[in-house]
Amino acid sequence: MKHSRFLILAAIVLLFALPAILSHSLVNAVNQMLIAALFACAFNLLCGQAGMLSFGHAAYFGIGAFATLHAMGIMGQESLLPTPLLPLAGACVGFLSGLAAGWFSTKRTGVYFSMITLALAELLHTMAPHLRSLFGGEAGLSGMRYPALGLTFGSDIHVYYLTLVWVLGAIGLQYYITLTPYGRLVLALRENSHRLSFLGYNVHHLGTLTFALSAMLTGIAGGLQAISIEASNYAIFDMHLSSEVVLNTYIGGVNVFLGPILGAAVMTFFGNAASDLTRNWLLYKGIIFVLVMMFMPTGIAGLVMMLTANLRKYSALLLWPVLLLSCIATFLLTMGTVFTVEMMQRILSQDYQMLAQMSDGGEWPPVQLFGRQWLPGSLISWGLPVVLFVAGGYFVKLAKNRWRVLQEASSDQSSETDSIHNLGEMTTESEHELNEREKA
């Protein structure tokens, strides 16, 4: 508890110091990470805490963004609010639209709830280009940040601090809410809404309020996005954004408050970095999601908690070899996967297929990859990934053996089994991972 508080404090201090350390483009990337983190956190109020999986949260993100743009003053109009308070517009309109949408969708639960949220979001997505005055048609709207409080808000740094303060405030508010009577009821709503109504609670009102609060916080995130890029168009309502927040949240872990924040930050960073490096980054994102869901359903947060639990249980000296072996195994398997995917992508690309046809029965031309030429027909081009997979599998085995020895040694001393069970799962995880990747 004390450790995590210290870590959070350190992270906040670091976030405030970042502009002094990082380049402008990286500060912009962190800005995006913060917005995605707030979005995922707001989404998780509904998904993880209240147990209602929304497939249409892009709607409230977009509504927040457009509301903020309107408040900003479009096409040289007066700004309704001073720049630092603009996200309030996103919050208010987000709350109201969440109240309306939530009233309908929370009448149903489970899959039906998800389908209603999806339908409402798609409805908005289809209508938005036709509502010229609200969403600016297909071209969208753009605004301008006006100076306020002696700040120009012209530079990325000003925008970054504006985002940071709002994101921290909104996440802090949401955390506070989890400690209130209402916040506890939200958890009960997830656990057993039927029982809740027989205890005298109005489940529909409770669900609607939760939906509205989630939409409100989502609206703030949308507003911050609108402030930082000073524009938006109807594409913001696309399904893509709705699904991305679901993925980010689950990769981070829905059961821990900080999980979605972590997941969104990591995945946004991954998206930024990987999309610069490879065209296949969406495929990698998909692979990561599938693997996390299959072998680590508690997400990154679950992994962190399992690690800390085991570090408490075993001496670090004994645990490190297992971790090191697992890391090596993961690295080798990842390299094998990346090599195979990149190679296949290049060979299957249209350009290359043309070249291959021109070679007319002769040997296919080499492929440029990782600063080397690889011949598609040569043994080494296909032998390398096989070697990587086999070596990765070998390290998985080593890690598992090491872990078993550690477990057996400690089970003599203590009878507790939960964390043993956990790490046991992790090692079988890596094995499955291997199988999975070989299949892929």
Add this chain to the structure above:
Amino acid sequence: MTAPILSMDAVHKSFGDAHIIRGVDIELLAGERRAVIGPNGAGKSTLFHLISGQLKPDKGQIILNDQEIQGLPPQRINHLGLARSFQITNIFPGLTVFENVRIAVSQRHGLQYSLWRLIDRIHNVSEQTDSIMEKVRLSANRDTLAGELSYSEQRALEIGMTLASDPRVILLDEPMAGMSHEETDYMVALIREVTQGRSLLIVEHDMDVVFSLSDRISVLVYGELIATGTPDEIRNDSRVQEAYLGEEVSA
């Protein structure tokens, strides 16, 4: 004689072609402990669902405290002073025992929309939660997840949650199912104690419990009440013996 606190008047309920409740009249007096017995499939649970708002009757009136409640949503009926437990344990499995009871207690403090106060600082809620946990002997399991309790502990929690809203009428649906003798004895004593000054309607298969606990017993067979009376009257009623007890013996 005291006035009835809960009464049903010619209540009918069908599911498709199946006519489950066929014109039930029942009057529960204030302060009375009443058991409803009957063979499997007689409609006892359906009766409870109708009273507590889970189901709507097709015909007839249900009156709680001079107010018609048929077809009202469960939370409204709860506000009017009626709480129930469930035959199949119905708790919040992923939350701690303390949290389960506290959620049940919070309701009568009107805290559903309280977003500004820290719940840990609301002391009377915590105190009442503790006292209910003590009553149902779960204080030692305060921080255990409800889903990890043993079966009989979950039953006790279920009853604790039912009591938490301080109801005037309590409906217990087979509270002793699956309990050992010792647990049953404790539960009977507990129910007797906590229903002091309240009205109780209980469905139970353990006849020892039924005959020792209740002031009066109603016998429900195929959706109709065939008899109501004191335990002695019921024991000696020939129709009851034929329709219910006789069946049990021959079975």
